[in-house]
Amino acid sequence: MSDAVLAAAPPATRRRHAGALAEAVTAWSLALPATLLMILLLLGPAFGAIILALTDWQFGAATLNWIGLGNFIEMAGDRVFWRSLGNTLIYIGLVVPLAVLLGLGAALLIEAESAGRAFYRAAFFLPVASTLLAMAIVWEFLLHPSFGLVNRVVEAFGISAIDWLKNPATALPTVAAIGIWKALGLNMVLFMAGLKAIPQDLYDAAAIDGADTAWEKFRRVTWPMLGPTLMFVLVISAIRGFQESFDLVAVLTQGGPNKATEVLLYTIYQEGFSFFRSGYAAALTLIFLAFVLVLTLLQARVLDKRVHYG
Known part of the structure; x- marks a missing residue:
């Protein structure tokens, strides 16, 4: 509203306009610290990574050169990158569906069993609370x-003894099995919360319609x-799976044997903090973040069409 129109407006309108303006100023004053903090801690580093990915800067170097898409072109021919990306996909493909299904199964069994429910819940959740x-x-x-x-x-x-973490054929499935064990407890607790939110009336109505068995x-x-x-x-499991893949590999196998368990996050760590190729590590980070974002959005979009919100 222009000053001339506001001056000609009735007093009640001017008061409402002044009140709305004061409310907007107060809202922005309250939101400004959090907004600036988000820019500094989230958007700022992301923008810095984008700029760094377009250079050849090495950690500790006094100068850097602008190389544009040079790091991404090198990445396209880097066998280590493709190997680590493949290992990451295999790890996520094993951990996420199995951890979700086993977490759901554990939640159903615990909810169906009245005796010892608290003990089983604590036992399954223990890996989540334990230190890495x-x-x-x-x-x-x-x-x-x-x-x-x-x-x-x-x-x-x-069967003969197997060196599970040093055998290239078993190392990655073994790390994935540990990841499933670690993720199962949190998924179980989340599913138990979802089960408790289902009204009993729905089960009674289903029983009247002939759904007498547990499967029905x-x-x-x-x-x-x-x-x-x-x-x-599913979304949380996928995000946590990407994060925890680095933790397990870094502690248990360090990417070995012969890159059999090297995941993308560990490759980023190696390039940035072992080889000090900060520009190349930043380019790998951008690819990783884009991959996780696309996968998460695609997963949420596909699942949201099949979800019933009661």
Whole structure:
């Protein structure tokens, strides 16, 4: 509203306009610190990574050269990059669906069992609360080729002992199995929350319609009503899977043997902090972030069409 129109307006209109203006100023004053913090901590580093990815800067160097898409062209012919990307896809492809299905199965079993529910819930959630270093030490002992418990069990079935983390054929599936074990507990708790939110009236109505068996109740009521929870769990599991793949590889295998377990985040770490190729590491980071963003948006878009919001 222009000053001339506002001056000619009735007093009540001017007061409403002044009140709306004061409210807007107050809102922006309250939001400004958080907005600036978000720009500094999120958008600022992202913009810096974009600029750095277009240079050949090495960590500690006094100068840098603008090379445009040179890092991305080099990446296209880098066998280590493609190997780590493939390992990442295999890891996520194993961890996310299995951790989600096993988490759902554990939640259903615990909710169906009245005795010992609190114990089982705490036992399954323990890996989520445990520290990575302690967990890695325990798994290294369990998987030890000479005296590990896993090989003792395998040998009881007449199979020779396996060096699980040093064999190229078993290293990545073994790391993925540990990732599933670590993610299962959180997924279970999320699914239990979703199960508790389903009204009992729906099960009673389904029973009247002839859904007497546990499978029919699950198919007609539980599964459709768990749609929002399932979508949330899948997206969170995928994001956490990308993050935790680095932790497990860095602690247990360091990308070996012969790059068999090297994932994309570990390649970024190696390029940036072992080889000090900061520009190339920034380019890898942008590809990784774009890949995660596209996968998450695609996953959410596909699942959202199949979700029933009750």
